[in-house]
Amino acid sequence: MSVNTISTLFTATLQNSELSEKQQAVLTACLELFSEKGFENTSTADIAKRARVAEGTVYKHFRTKEEILTAILKPMTDTVVPEVAAEFVDQIKPDQFDHLEALLRFVVADRLQFALDNRAIIRVFAQQAFVRQDLLQNVLTTLHSQFSHGFLPALHQFQARGEMVNWEDTRIFRLIGSTVLGYALPVVMMPAGAATFDFEKSTDEIVETLLKAFSA
Amino acid sequence: MSVNTISTLFTATLQNSELSEKQQAVLTACLELFSEKGFENTSTADIAKRARVAEGTVYKHFRTKEEILTAILKPMTDTVVPEVAAEFVDQIKPDQFDHLEALLRFVVADRLQFALDNRAIIRVFAQQAFVRQDLLQNVLTTLHSQFSHGFLPALHQFQARGEMVNWEDTRIFRLIGSTVLGYALPVVMMPAGAATFDFEKSTDEIVETLLKAFSA
Amino acid sequence: MSVNTISTLFTATLQNSELSEKQQAVLTACLELFSEKGFENTSTADIAKRARVAEGTVYKHFRTKEEILTAILKPMTDTVVPEVAAEFVDQIKPDQFDHLEALLRFVVADRLQFALDNRAIIRVFAQQAFVRQDLLQNVLTTLHSQFSHGFLPALHQFQARGEMVNWEDTRIFRLIGSTVLGYALPVVMMPAGAATFDFEKSTDEIVETLLKAFSA
Amino acid sequence: MSVNTISTLFTATLQNSELSEKQQAVLTACLELFSEKGFENTSTADIAKRARVAEGTVYKHFRTKEEILTAILKPMTDTVVPEVAAEFVDQIKPDQFDHLEALLRFVVADRLQFALDNRAIIRVFAQQAFVRQDLLQNVLTTLHSQFSHGFLPALHQFQARGEMVNWEDTRIFRLIGSTVLGYALPVVMMPAGAATFDFEKSTDEIVETLLKAFSA
DNA sequence: TATGAATGAGCCTTCATTCAT
DNA sequence: TATGAATGAAGGCTCATTCAT
Numbered sequence: 001m002s003v004n005t006i007s008t009l010f011t012a013t014l015q016n017s018e019l020s021e022k023q024q025a026v027l028t029a030c031l032e033l034f035s036e037k038g039f040e041n042t043s044t045a046d047i048a049k050r051a052r053v054a055e056g057t058v059y060k061h062f063r064t065k066e067e068i069l070t071a072i073l074k075p076m077t078d079t080v081v082p083e084v085a086a087e088f089v090d091q092i093k094p095d096q097f098d099h100l101e102a103l104l105r106f107v108v109a110d111r112l113q114f115a116l117d118n119r120a121i122i123r124v125f126a127q128q129a130f131v132r133q134d135l136l137q138n139v140l141t142t143l144h145s146q147f148s149h150g151f152l153p154a155l156h157q158f159q160a161r162g163e164m165v166n167w168e169d170t171r172i173f174r175l176i177g178s179t180v181l182g183y184a185l186p187v188v189m190m191p192a193g194a195a196t197f198d199f200e201k202s203t204d205e206i207v208e209t210l211l212k213a214f215s216a
Numbered sequence: 217m218s219v220n221t222i223s224t225l226f227t228a229t230l231q232n233s234e235l236s237e238k239q240q241a242v243l244t245a246c247l248e249l250f251s252e253k254g255f256e257n258t259s260t261a262d263i264a265k266r267a268r269v270a271e272g273t274v275y276k277h278f279r280t281k282e283e284i285l286t287a288i289l290k291p292m293t294d295t296v297v298p299e300v301a302a303e304f305v306d307q308i309k310p311d312q313f314d315h316l317e318a319l320l321r322f323v324v325a326d327r328l329q330f331a332l333d334n335r336a337i338i339r340v341f342a343q344q345a346f347v348r349q350d351l352l353q354n355v356l357t358t359l360h361s362q363f364s365h366g367f368l369p370a371l372h373q374f375q376a377r378g379e380m381v382n383w384e385d386t387r388i389f390r391l392i393g394s395t396v397l398g399y400a401l402p403v404v405m406m407p408a409g410a411a412t413f414d415f416e417k418s419t420d421e422i423v424e425t426l427l428k429a430f431s432a
Numbered sequence: 433m434s435v436n437t438i439s440t441l442f443t444a445t446l447q448n449s450e451l452s453e454k455q456q457a458v459l460t461a462c463l464e465l466f467s468e469k470g471f472e473n474t475s476t477a478d479i480a481k482r483a484r485v486a487e488g489t490v491y492k493h494f495r496t497k498e499e500i501l502t503a504i505l506k507p508m509t510d511t512v513v514p515e516v517a518a519e520f521v522d523q524i525k526p527d528q529f530d531h532l533e534a535l536l537r538f539v540v541a542d543r544l545q546f547a548l549d550n551r552a553i554i555r556v557f558a559q560q561a562f563v564r565q566d567l568l569q570n571v572l573t574t575l576h577s578q579f580s581h582g583f584l585p586a587l588h589q590f591q592a593r594g595e596m597v598n599w600e601d602t603r604i605f606r607l608i609g610s611t612v613l614g615y616a617l618p619v620v621m622m623p624a625g626a627a628t629f630d631f632e633k634s635t636d637e638i639v640e641t642l643l644k645a646f647s648a
Numbered sequence: 649m650s651v652n653t654i655s656t657l658f659t660a661t662l663q664n665s666e667l668s669e670k671q672q673a674v675l676t677a678c679l680e681l682f683s684e685k686g687f688e689n690t691s692t693a694d695i696a697k698r699a700r701v702a703e704g705t706v707y708k709h710f711r712t713k714e715e716i717l718t719a720i721l722k723p724m725t726d727t728v729v730p731e732v733a734a735e736f737v738d739q740i741k742p743d744q745f746d747h748l749e750a751l752l753r754f755v756v757a758d759r760l761q762f763a764l765d766n767r768a769i770i771r772v773f774a775q776q777a778f779v780r781q782d783l784l785q786n787v788l789t790t791l792h793s794q795f796s797h798g799f800l801p802a803l804h805q806f807q808a809r810g811e812m813v814n815w816e817d818t819r820i821f822r823l824i825g826s827t828v829l830g831y832a833l834p835v836v837m838m839p840a841g842a843a844t845f846d847f848e849k850s851t852d853e854i855v856e857t858l859l860k861a862f863s864a
Numbered sequence: 865t866a867t868g869a870a871t872g873a874g875c876c877t878t879c880a881t882t883c884a885t
Numbered sequence: 886t887a888t889g890a891a892t893g894a895a896g897g898c899t900c901a902t903t904c905a906t
């Protein structure tokens with residue numbers, strides 16, 4: 001069961017735009033450096049050095065350092081997330097999940113995997129979210145509509161059947177989000193986090209927690 | 217019952233260090249600007265203008281832009297948090313809380329209030345946490361020890377009495393943290409968040425959620 | 433009798449804008465270099481070196497290299513020329529000149545002196561006139577209206593009296609202009625020109641030529 | 649009676665050097681762009697785009713951007729002008745012109761036509777004349793010797809006959825030059841100038857003016 | 865202590881030029 | 886011959902920092 005494949009966001013960026021090998025090296029170097037040191041602490045000299053490329057080469061395909069940032073961040077808000085949403089809607093068919101647990105497990109695993117797969121981009125994105133208000137807003141909106149269309153309808157079934165607490169959608173959304181965040185954030189923020197992360201155990205714990213919290 | 221008073225962290229910084237009026241203006245301007253635009257996007261010219269001060273004045277008390285950042289961030293890791301922890305230990309006496317709910321409500325309200333009170337500093341801190349690994353590490357450690365010493369012993373009572381699930385401390389710490397985060401993050405990240413925030417309702421929801429999740 | 437005093441245009445620029453000594457050095461260096469090497473062939477490093485100033489200093493008062501160019505060129509189109517025009521109108525009172533010769537001599541000497549006084553600015557201006565169409569247009573318009581208001585009315589008297597040929601104003605304007613240009617251009621364009629220039633002789637020749645050409 | 653045919657200078661350049669079609673496109677694009685934006689404001693990227701050629705192609709025949717400039721400007725000083733001078737000497741045979749008017753008309757029309765035909769090159773040349781002192785010097789020398797050998801002898805006849813004022817050659821040269829310039833300059837400098845230019849009327853006016861000025 | 869002009873290192877970007885294909 | 890990706894040396898400009906007043 002796929003869940004978005006490894007490094008979905010960035011791999012897609014690399015392949016969709018027909019970039020020469022060197023240009024791809026530039027983009028990759030940027031992702032690494034932006035993620036490590038932050039966008040504004042990364043100089044074009046840094047980029048060139050990391051990409052083993054002349055400084056002028058950085059500007060052959062991108063007209064601005066900012067344009068590179070956009071190229072890296074765009075799929076986060078535009079392309080992929082909506083695609084995932086669609087895929088999401090397809091996979092989650094109401095009757096497909098007899099039990100709330102199965103539904104939660106699917107959603108939780110999906111988002112957790114997403115966080116693991118896109119650690120670097122998420123870091124770059126999160127940093128910029130402090131400066132550009134629209135970024136976060138856009139992603140949250142997309143995420144929310146993704147939940148509303150693909151996920152909540154399924155939940156409402158369980159609520160209707162009395163198998164789940166009757167909280168408002170926002171509250172449910174927030175709880176799932178924050179619980180997943182509790183496991184994903186350390187991995188995203190701390191280098192050590194990724195190494196010691198146990199995907200199975202984490203998923204199990206999150207699902208168990210949510211099941212209890214959501215119990216009728 | 218206060219728990220850390222309004223803007224504890226920054227007000228303390230301002231008062232503890234005997235700064236002239238202009239220097240205080242500099243510090244305040246920095247907090248605002250760093251929080252709004254980010255540390256690296258804030259020029260000393262910006263600071264001087266916002267503080268209504270000459271550019272040289274910025275360097276009268278602080279030798280470096282970075283030193284100002286440190287001055288703003290230091291209480292976050294060093295001074296205040298441990299103090300709070302101590303105060304915490306005092307206030308939370310095991311038998312003081314007959315019910316788990318009272319204990320949770322206290323802790324949740326405290327951290328929620330902290331987030332509200334220190335929105336700006338938290339933003340500056342969070343941004344820098346991406347770049348300086350030690351920052352987050354330090355705070356988490358402090359927070360953890362605060363929990364371990366002041367809070368967990370109390371919890372263990374309830375666990376011993378069979379009134380609370382027997383999860384590991386880390387898991388409990390993580391769940392409380394992330395659940396609070398779910399309500400605090402929007403307020404910290406989005407300008408609109410603070411305006412519409414309902415402290416009572418939020419506390420109630422968080423506590424209710426945790427009680428269910430922690431039920432034996 | 434003054435006619436615009438030495439280096440009117442640039443001296444005015446220097447005095448009107450309250451610039452520090454170093455900033456004045458920057459402006460002067462720019463005028464020299466732009467005049468010698470051309471605007472686009474002059475680097476900010478060149479400017480700094482010539483002005484014996486740090487490169488950053490160049491940008492303390494002017495936000496752009498282009499802004500310096502504008503500062504140097506503006507008086508050419510805006511300020512001074514109209515002022516001169518006014519002064520012109522005052523000095524040339526129809527009955528003040530009994531003879532056409534006196535009138536021509538005044539105008540010719542004035543423009544010739546202007547060219548000598550502002551050699552550097554004129555060079556910078558002329559170079560830019562190739563690239564910015566509006567520059568030349570503006571100056572010509574100003575010059576033309578200056579002629580129309582201050583000078584032509586006087587000429588018309590002589591035409592009315594039958595002491596001067598009845599050509600259209602444009603043709604008269606053009607002939608005076610080009611004849612003066614014939615003497616001014618070498619001075620402006622060639623370094624040697626200024627040294628060997630004989631103001632009296634030139635004025636005499638121009639006036640004599642014009643008198644013959646304008647004879648009824 | 650030809651006088652130098654349309655775009656003599658540049659057409660000659662194009663044909664004399666056996667350039668491939670693309671190289672000719674490069675040269676033509678350069679002339680256009682140098683004339684419009686100036687040499688230093690024209691990038692090799694601009695040239696390549698205008699010539700519909702790859703950027704490398706620009707360097708297939710010319711080793712330097714400067715070399716292209718030279719290729720465009722050279723005929724102005726070297727090749728053509730002397731040729732014209734020779735042709736000039738041939739055509740102007742002292743006794744061919746009974747009247748001074750015919751002689752002046754020939755010369756004036758010739759130079760006026762030259763200006764019209766070579767507007768673009770003249771613009772490029774004039775711009776560079778500010779930066780490279782030798783350029784103007786060379787052309788003036790050539791022009792002068794052209795006048796001295798082909799034209800002045802004829803004039804001297806009229807002077808000898810008492811039909812023309814006895815001014816020095818330089819003064820005559822200067823007056824003819826500047827008078828023609830008065831009509832040519834607007835055409836060369838302003839885009840609108842060429843459209844509204846009336847060759848016949850201009851020639852007539854210039855000749856009439858010169859005849860009066862030169863009258864004994 | 866406060867000022868603000870001055871500094872110069874370093875940043876982002878452009879562009880003439882080269883070279884493998 | 887033509888291409889266009891790649892180069893790297895400037896160039897214009899910013900900005901943290903200093904210092905004479």
